[in-house]
Amino acid sequence: QVQLQESGPGLVKPSETLSLTCAVSGYSISSGYYWGWIRQPPGKGLEWIGSIYHSGSTYYNPSLKSRVTISVDTSKNQFSLKLSSVTAADTAVYYCATSEGHWFDPWGQGTLVTVSS
Amino acid sequence: QSALTQPPSASGSPGQSVTISCTGTSSDVGGYNYVSWYQQHPGKAPKLMIYEVSKRPSGVPDRFSGSKSGNTASLTVSGLQAEDEADYYCSSYAGSNNPFVFGTGTKVTVL
Numbered sequence: 001q002v003q004l005q006e007s008g009p010g011l012v013k014p015s016e017t018l019s020l021t022c023a024v025s026g027y028s029i030s031s032g033y034y035w036g037w038i039r040q041p042p043g044k045g046l047e048w049i050g051s052i053y054h055s056g057s058t059y060y061n062p063s064l065k066s067r068v069t070i071s072v073d074t075s076k077n078q079f080s081l082k083l084s085s086v087t088a089a090d091t092a093v094y095y096c097a098t099s100e101g102h103w104f105d106p107w108g109q110g111t112l113v114t115v116s117s
Numbered sequence: 118q119s120a121l122t123q124p125p126s127a128s129g130s131p132g133q134s135v136t137i138s139c140t141g142t143s144s145d146v147g148g149y150n151y152v153s154w155y156q157q158h159p160g161k162a163p164k165l166m167i168y169e170v171s172k173r174p175s176g177v178p179d180r181f182s183g184s185k186s187g188n189t190a191s192l193t194v195s196g197l198q199a200e201d202e203a204d205y206y207c208s209s210y211a212g213s214n215n216p217f218v219f220g221t222g223t224k225v226t227v228l
Binding site: 038046047095102103104105107110 | 120149151153155161162163164165168169174206208210213214215216217218219220221222
């Protein structure tokens, strides 16, 4: 079955760029589906960040669009998130997930990213 | 696009039923049959419980059911069990400009 695993720095300085990668196993990204990023600030709810189709088409949350870039690397079977100009408000657990339709399943285990100097 | 509105908490005794509401607008919940529900235990990733309003993924007990009326979707957990104690989030498609909107979340407590 499809499995996803996030990786990246756990600490990012304010104003810098947050970069995360999601490695996919059990399914070839190039075969289809949408691949997305969702975050959850400590003690708060879920927020969709954006998604990418295997062809490279991207869809971003309007509130984050100016700072977000999602890309896919089919050769490594992984996709990535870049969030620029981060502030403390971007501190959250970041999840990657896949969507066959208008839902997410499965999800990665999540990775905590803290924005602090 | 605002988050969908859920009650902060809900509770029930073992064996009872609990229903969680998820209220949106005609631009999201009311406009599409693309409501999904997720269960999240502390420190764990969310797990899909319901998709497309009322469909259950393989492996999800039939104690979990979903429905929708107008701009409000609902998740009902029947025959509550201790392991159902978790946070629950709804989500809806909200158009091509903002495909995924999540609810505010509901903490379900099994008394």
